[in-house]
Amino acid sequence: MKLTGNDHFIPQFSSTELSVEQEFIINKTLLTHEADGCRHVDCKILFQAMESVMFYASKHTNWKSAVDARILGSIESFDSKETLRHTILKMSHAILCECHNTMDIHTRTLVLLEMLGNYRWDAKVILILTAFSISYGEFRLILEVYSHNLLAASLAALKNLCGRNLEGLRPQFKAMEMVVKEMMELAKCVVRFEGLPLEEIVLYDDHDRTLMAAAKSQIYLATYWIFRSSLISASQITDLIATKQENSSITANAAWGLSSLALRLSRLCSCLRMLVDAAQDQIEQKVYKKLMNLVKDQTQVDNQQVLHLFFSLNDDLPLKDSSSQAKVGISRLKHKVVMLLVSKPDLLPIDQTLLLLQQTKEHPHNKSIEQDYEIVWVPSSETWTLDEHMGFDYLSNSLPWLSVRQPWLLNSAVVRMIREEWKFEEDPLMVVLDSVGVASNYNAIDMVLIWGPKAFPFSNSREKELWELEEPWNLQLMFDGIDHFLTKTMVKADENICICGTSNLDWINEFESRIEKLRNVGLQLRVIYVGSRNANETTRTTLAVVNKDNSLTPTKIRLFWLRLERIRDSILRVGRTQTFPNYETLLKQVSELLETDDRNNNWAIFGCGSSKDFVKLEGNKIMEFFDRFPIWAERVAGLGFVGAIRSVDDAVNLTAACDHTAVVPYDEGMVRGTMVCDKCKRTMKPYVGYQCDGSKLNVSS
Known part of the structure; x- marks a missing residue:
């Protein structure tokens, strides 16, 4: 199997030209694989758990991951007759058994491969590494803690590990850590490749097909060498346990053998990683392009x-x-x-x-x-x-x-x-x-x-x-969705409503005291306190008490402010492309409310449940509203609640002149009423006008 051509997607390595030995290994590995294509496990989660054990065993101080039993318990194994836990334990025992087998290392590797023959390639490598990590982690743990842990000391005695010269074994441990690291890097490449949707993408040309064939060959080699390296490493652990006394020559030979193995794995990993990168890029481009076309294709029959x-x-x-x-x-x-x-x-x-x-x-x-x-x-x-x-x-x-x-x-x-x-x-x-x-x-x-x-x-x-x-800014738009019952009752009863915003507790108490005096003289007014976006816990508790009759809890108050922010964001987003009739009015009203809160100013909005008209007072104007109650209370009958408040608001009455007019058709018996200007919201003066009705012809018979 050779790679030919000069396609820029295919890395040009001497290692991609397979040797006779590699061809032989691939063929033997494929013979152990029963390609049903369905038995696999949730490799990414299991890999994280295995990786955690391997890194802690190798004393990587910068490793901070933790394994949670609930997560491991949720790992899925598909189309398997045995549980995942049983499969891992079975493979762990099989590795130990093969360590004592007298057959050559290649034959023993194939035996382990056959035991996982029904699994996908990514599941094979993760399961064998997880099985190996159990014995590797246990071995390193006992060596590290037996000197100051009685249980570990007892186990060390049973395993013939007491009194071992750890410093003399350091080169062998270091070489084994290199092998473990390269095995995990190689396994990552296998998992990445197996996660690619190869069956979904049409390989249009020879370049694609050659790339995929080369990558698959390296996947088979990687799987074989991960199994073989796991067996070699486990065999060295069992040899260390069986040896009564360290021998520097044996230790050096073992370290050299592991170092050579780590170098082989590293070269294989470099080649495979670049092939997987290229394959992933090719497939991702195809899937991405297909997705982009489909989400815009209106000719599809369904989704x-x-x-x-x-x-x-x-x-x-x-x-x-x-x-x-x-x-x-x-x-x-x-x-x-x-x-x-x-x-x-x-x-x-x-x-x-x-x-x-x-x-x-x-x-x-x-x-x-x-x-x-x-x-x-x-x-x-x-x-x-x-x-x-x-x-x-x-x-x-x-x-x-x-x-x-x-x-x-x-x-x-x-x-x-x-x-x-x-x-x-x-x-x-x-x-x-x-x-x-x-x-x-x-x-x-x-x-x-x-x-x-x-x-x-x-x-x-x-x-x-x-x-x-949407109608112009009103109380229903502010509260709709926060409390459906409260919104419905406000509109249906057409109550006089006051929405009050502040984070000043003293001011809230003063405001509540003033409102209570107005209620005592007959004013019907429902007050809802919404605090501020950044209210502390004490303020929220106080608001819960004063809002007890309105069912507006601290949580609903937070939702009120969130709703205002979302209203502003939506208006701005839609307005970027095309404005709508009430765009400026709505944006101005919601922005003013949020900006007033940003300034930590006290504010109050007065209106009626079903009315589109309201008045907003801020700072000292609110207390002036209370002080002028005797004046505006007399005007409620003629001007309405909001109109009466507005009639004594100097800030409104001293604004620029307004010449807006409104024509109201005359009806016989019409009683003189009051109108509020749609623009400046002041009370309009009545004028009498006459219009000739000469268009109507009175033809008598």
């Missing part, structure tokens, strides 16, 4: 092809239903709008998670559309540490959405699309695929948090449409 590339390249049941813990295939998503919630493994900040739950699963109107869409949580991480595995395992079992079962197995082209095309970095986003798999919105999270089910089908065009339909 299954897109979702298959996203999730099912390595798993036919790639999703998990947290409510039933059932494995789910992509067929469940057929003809549905699919919302891909992309975030770090720890999901969203708690406030956003609560609001998202409230605006989807717990929203009273969700029942009408819940069969038409699905949310799929897609955690993304560059490292996938064991801590991230644990966090994902907990959250994916708790959330009411589907989640990717093994997000660390997502194809690199998918991860690249998430980070490059969808611009995912730190903040979570929600990408919407319509019923045929076309991307209709690259971040719908704001519109979901603002409108909930009303935003269906969550496309960009729907977000613009919602803002065009």
Whole structure:
């Protein structure tokens, strides 16, 4: 088997031209492999656990990973008649048995390979290394601690390790550590290659086919040498235990043999790594290009092809239903709008998670559309540490959405699309695929948090449409989705409402005292305290007490501020491409509220539950509002609650002149009323005008 041609994708090494010995090893290794193509294990998690043991055994002080039993217990083994734990223990015992076998090392290596013949190549190397790590880790642990640990001392005595000259064995240990390191690097290459979706990609030309053939040959060689090196290393451990006294000549020969083996593994690893890099780049480019075309192809009949590339390249049941813990295939998503919630493994900040739950699963109107869409949580991480595995395992079992079962197995082209095309970095986003798999919105999270089910089908065009339909800034828009019952009662009862924001506890007490005096003289006014975005725990506790009649808990207050931020972000995003009728008014009102909070100013908004009109007072103006109660209270009947407050607000009445007019048709018996200017919000003066009605002809018979 030779590599020919000068294709730039194929590294040109002398080592890629296989020798007769290598051809022989490959053929013998392939004979041990029963290619059913299905028996495999979750290699990435098991590799992390094995790697942790190997590095600690080799005393790598910078190694900080930890193995958690819950994570190891969740490692899956597919189509195997025995448990993963039993397979590992069986291989560990087999290695020890083969160490005492009198056959040559090549034959004993093939015996071990045959025992894992039904497994995929990545599973073979991870299982044999895990089995070896058990005896290697135990051996190094006893040697390190037996001098000050009674249990280890007893085991050392039984294993004939007491009183050994560790310093004299240091060259042999160092050489064995080099072999272990190279075996793990080689195994990483095998795992990477086996994770590539080779069956999904058409190899169009000879360059592709030659590259894949060369890589596969090196995979077979790597697998053989990992098995052989594990057996050689284990044999040296058993020899050390069996030897009663150190012999410098034997130790030197053993160290030299291991060093030579480490060098062979290193050369093999360099060649394989570059071939796998090239193969991965080729396949990733093809998958990425195919994905990019599909998410824009509106001629598809459904979303299954897109979702298959996203999730099912390595798993036919790639999703998990947290409510039933059932494995789910992509067929469940057929003809549905699919919302891909992309975030770090720890999901969203708690406030956003609560609001998202409230605006989807717990929203009273969700029942009408819940069969038409699905949310799929897609955690993304560059490292996938064991801590991230644990966090994902907990959250994916708790959330009411589907989640990717093994997000660390997502194809690199998918991860690249998430980070490059969808611009995912730190903040979570929600990408919407319509019923045929076309991307209709690259971040719908704001519109979901603002409108909930009303935003269906969550496309960009729907977000613009919602803002065009949205009425001017009002109390309902501020609170809708935070507390559905409170919002409904405010609007239905058409109550006088005051929304009060501050982080000053003394000011809250003063405000509450003033309000109580107004209530005592007959003013009906519901006050809701929303604090500030950065309120401390003491302020939150006080707010919970004064809001006891409004059911606005500290959590809902945090959601209120989050909602305002999302409203602003959504308005700005839609406004970048095209403004809508209320764009300037809405943006001004929400921005002013957030900026007032940033300045730590006290503020209050007065309005009615169903009214589109309200007045905002800030700082000293609020206390002037209380002081002038006798004046504006008399005007409520004629001007309304908000109009009466505005009529005594000097800050409003001293603004620039306004000449806005409004024409009201005259009806017979019309009672003189009061109108408020749509622009400056001041009370309008009445004028009488006459219009000739000469267009009507009165023709008598």
